[in-house]
Amino acid sequence: MMDNAGLLSSYMLSILQQLNGTIKNRENLDGFDDDLNSFIENIISDTNLTYLEKLVFISAGNVSIAGKNYWLNASNDPNNPWYPALQDEMTNDPLPNTIKMPKWLKVVCIVGIDAVGVVLGGLLGSAFNPPITGQGATVIGGGASAASTKAFFG
């Protein structure tokens, strides 16, 4: 969708797809942080990206790691308001209309959308006003989190 909006060059789109694959193409969460840190290191050393473009992807990588930890903690804490939406199909889910999938996969899906939201926010921020690139990444990433997790509530 960002491609259609003209916000994303084909090169940046390929990096976004790489980030998305790093987050989602897995069978569990083992090595998640290491994979994302490798992604961030590659971005830092990428000479084809401008500073603001690097900012967007580095922020997305950092949000992915922090977001994964947040959602994982939420999925294990019955007192967390997000807890019901994050339970897996093997439990007695208190909300029958939530999407049925293992909770680690829900975490991965939400984090993947967080990352897309951060990149989107950063690019929109950059388009509106470069000084708010980082702020846009932050808030729209949060909005994307909210949107994706809201979807799990059905």
Next chain:
Amino acid sequence: MHLLLKLKTKGMLNLNFCHIAPAIIHNLSVDKISLLPNFPDYSLETSYNLGWELLNNIINPGTTQFSGIPYSSVQGYLSEIENGMISED
């Protein structure tokens, strides 16, 4: 938040130069959304505006607030995420 306020006090908090700050504020935003009185039936506009408010409170406490990107400009993208992308994978 403590770290961010420290950075602000030292005049160092510019999110374009602080790569970890978006991650911290992102998690704070998600936490705040869960405390909304109408959770989990909040609107995306509510959560989005709450994010900007939170960001302003952290970066510019008690001073001039910066204006964010209006919700109407991002509504299409967030709606698309909410309605479509979740089922893409």
